[in-house]
Amino acid sequence: MAAHFSNLSTDIILGQLLLGLINGAFYALLSLGLAIVFGLLNIINFVQGALFMAGAFFAYFLLQSCGISYWWALILSPMAVGGFAVLVERSMLRHLYKLDHVYGWLLTFGLSLMLESSLRQIYGASGKRYSAPSQLRGGFDLQFIFLPTYRLWVVVVSIAVCLAVWLAIERTRLGSYLRASTENAALVRSFGINVPLLVTLTYGFAAGLAGLAGVLAAPIFQVSPAMGSNIIVILFAVVVIGGIGSIGGTIVTALGVGVIEAFTKVLYPEGAQVFIFVVMAIVLAVRPGGLFGDRMEVA
């Protein structure tokens, strides 16, 4: 259990900090969808990981079967995944809002198993290759690390989307309807607002975020059926630490988790996967609502 402090040189510290922020930005984009769905719909949306994977596969499918490029996939894939999620919400999920959390969790867990197995049946387990577009290949030599252009692009897109979503929910009229309908749907409806439609679209949008993250991830990871289930558990930890339902908290936590993870991978790699759950346990013990989750504590 010796921690490897001798591994720390300035280059390594700077490099890991950068890598941590890159991964954190990516976690932020992915956990944002989870946080929205839980905060506004009260559903533990376990299928988010599988939707992320489906987004990546859809981009692969577009390229292989229709010759449609990465840039179009960035738009089409989130739309396809969002559309699928809207169908799921309309046909299945909406019947579960009044029931205990565990029903929504079970349904979405089942859905993610089905999605994963179907894609494994079609594409096999090894995964598929997907190249970054030529404009984003190459990178910058920062001395302490070679920074691939593509990773930089992922960070920029992730942060931009996260900020836009946060602003939309916290600062716009539409966002205020959304927040209000989670507090008291009947009252909001009495103002003539179509709450069920709002909920459906929100769910579809959150799924679209997963689809977008899938396309962004495709050139970094193998596009494989297991890519979603490998990452979903970390995302839940991010949402819980940040405070369930807190959008801003989720984004900040995701960046922090990315950095902590990068450093545990150097100092005590055996514990890198567990460490984030240790943090989660401590946060739950000290502040059960999460670091930024004032709303849950009131409820």
Next chain:
Amino acid sequence: MRFISENLMILFASVLLCAVPASAQDNPIRIGVLTDMSGVYSDASGQGSVEAVKMAIEDFKDPIFGKPVEMVSADHQNNAATAASIARKWYDNDGVDIVVDLTNSAVAIAVQDISQEKRKIDLITGATMTTAVTNKNCSPWGLHWTIDAYNQAAGTASYLTEAGGKSWYFITVDFAFGHDTEAKASAVVKADGGTVLGHSLHPLNGTDFSSYLLQAKASGADVIGLATAGTDMSNLVKQASEFHMIGKQKIAALVTFLSAIHSLEPSGAQGITLTTPFYWDQSDEARAWSQRFFKRTGAMPDMAHAGVYSAVMHYLKAVKAVASRDADAVMTKMRETPVNDFFAQDGRIRADGVLERDMYLAVVKTPEESKGEWDLYSIVKKLPREQLFQPLSESTCPLVKK
């Protein structure tokens, strides 16, 4: 003495056969393919193994005991308990004579124990890395045919160290298989005068490996040894290429399959060094067989596919030669007959059940060198068997007489 006892055994078996009622021999020979149909090893074995066994049965042509050879198959779901219950049912109720493939180390150990208890033959031909099945869990009726962690690590490590890769850094998956593989490769590196600068352990099914890669790069090692497999290996290679690490430092994939290399971008895996017992393009015979396999499955065969064909063929020939299904008689015949086919030349089955044969050192081609989707490896040299296998003197298998 051993020669006489083996012959006596065959004689004894033949005498027994005459006494056995006709009905036992009337049943067809039935081969059970127990493999991973849906998990991480399903591309490297899986349905391809089932097809390869079908090909072996079709190519063998001759009925045995007047009936065509039959095959059953099942998915063990990478679960040793599931595999064990399927194997028991096959042996006890379904008249299965041998179980083959057994990809996944835990599955192979569990099924070999059951086979031994039932005095049945099992042929471990899948992407099965464990050396336990030929050491403390060895069976008189169990053979390990295709690869194990020892020969995969030893081949690549000795080649690269001798070629000047004196300092190594390992990125190792954090469970028994990874630790074993790293330990074996380290031993070879040190024996050849190299040094090991350090290692990073990563969890199974990790996603982002850049932190580990950065450490490996900072170590300044000549060679980065990847003691991991499956999608973890693919992602590591993909990300190593993303961070411009391939070329400056050599990357040794200590355990890899053709299907995994095929799943990477051509430029992403170039220059990776690996050891393989079989490559579809290695000879005319191999090409001819592989083209037939390709027509049936749409993919070129991985080593486990060629391995299971070779092993089943060897088994069927032995059954025919001794005209019996008795495990002792058939196994004695299999062990005394050298394996000579497109998969192995002058392969010898050792006392511990390992098929000892020469292998190949391969380097993944660059996109410019590659002439097609499956034109992936350059075979650099033949690795002599003396470099590859665990010395029998180190074996803990009770069947090895010391």
